[in-house]
Amino acid sequence: MKDRMEQAAAAPKTLVEARGIGLRRAGRWLVSGVDLAVKAGEIVTLIGPNGSGKSTTAKITIGIQKPDSGQVTRARGLRIGYVPQKLTIDWTLPLTVARLMTLTGRYGTPEVTQALEEVGIAHLAQAEVQHLSGGEFQRALLARAMIGKPDLLVLDEPVQGVDFAGEVALYNLIREIRDRTGCGILLISHDLHVVMAETDTVVCLNGHVCCRGTPESVVTSPEYLQLFGSRAAETLAVYRHHHDHTHLPDGRVQRADGVILGDGHAHGDHAHCDHSQQIPAEPQTLPEAGAGVSPLPEPAAKDQTRDPEAANAR
Numbered sequence: 001m002k003d004r005m006e007q008a009a010a011a012p013k014t015l016v017e018a019r020g021i022g023l024r025r026a027g028r029w030l031v032s033g034v035d036l037a038v039k040a041g042e043i044v045t046l047i048g049p050n051g052s053g054k055s056t057t058a059k060i061t062i063g064i065q066k067p068d069s070g071q072v073t074r075a076r077g078l079r080i081g082y083v084p085q086k087l088t089i090d091w092t093l094p095l096t097v098a099r100l101m102t103l104t105g106r107y108g109t110p111e112v113t114q115a116l117e118e119v120g121i122a123h124l125a126q127a128e129v130q131h132l133s134g135g136e137f138q139r140a141l142l143a144r145a146m147i148g149k150p151d152l153l154v155l156d157e158p159v160q161g162v163d164f165a166g167e168v169a170l171y172n173l174i175r176e177i178r179d180r181t182g183c184g185i186l187l188i189s190h191d192l193h194v195v196m197a198e199t200d201t202v203v204c205l206n207g208h209v210c211c212r213g214t215p216e217s218v219v220t221s222p223e224y225l226q227l228f229g230s231r232a233a234e235t236l237a238v239y240r241h242h243h244d245h246t247h248l249p250d251g252r253v254q255r256a257d258g259v260i261l262g263d264g265h266a267h268g269d270h271a272h273c274d275h276s277q278q279i280p281a282e283p284q285t286l287p288e289a290g291a292g293v294s295p296l297p298e299p300a301a302k303d304q305t306r307d308p309e310a311a312n313a314r
């Protein structure tokens, strides 16, 4: 009895659990039947093509969007740090990194300095955000998400606008944050094939959960090692699969045997995907821009989306 209680106490706490969640807009299920859970200290990575519902799933999971089906359970008092894919802000106004840190929360200079130190950009506190490189900008956003000491960190494409060396550094930083704080991380990857090696579970979305599993251990491909170096190989891993079904324009799924599955189906409704493939010749390019922080809905109207290309160019 005592052993069982000790085991239960030692087991990582489930921070958030989504069951069968779906969101329907304009007669179409953007996502449906998605199951997802993140425990303390765990890294869960969402992958999938553009428009496959990764951001939508993350937003439902943390409560920014209300699901039309399914339910989400969050741990009591859960603190969430969120870096959305797009930051909507008026970039025509000057904004220092230190000010960015306090836009949506009241934090004193020591807290701001500590958060910036933790992501390695304390020296940039008075720099203008517009002048940051892509990697520095993402670190600033990470610091902003971390300043509230979250239990769950949700990062929507945290390496966008960053070159591959920068990606490795950022993934290392994310791993360090997880190791140091024990927070759970829900990470959305812009890349279909490359995910953090430390990822515990990869969930592949395409409107629904196509497949999930642990990432394969790092690639041995000479091309890959040549491209990224052995350090990158220690950090990144490959996760590939083959779909055995087609997605119809209305969001339903047609299996290989021709059977069409209805709305809100779960993964078990269709056959499996093959995860046994090897090594991408070349990772994919980065998607559109932007980023931001806060579990609140992003501000609207005249704000502009930041262009990471522009940030990189500076």
Ligand SMILES: Nc1ncnc2c1ncn2[C@@H]1O[C@H](COP(=O)(O)OP(=O)(O)OP(=O)(O)O)[C@@H](O)[C@H]1O
Pocket: 025, 026, 030, 048, 049, 050, 051, 052, 053, 054, 055, 056, 057, 085, 287
């Ligand atoms: N509020 C909305 N109303 C209608 N359609 C929406 C809404 N939000 C998202 N969509 C659509 O839902 C689909 C999923 O969008 P989502 O941003 O979740 O995908 P994603 O996998 O994160 O894409 P990307 O990799 O391009 O960022 C897209 O086709 C998008 O156009």
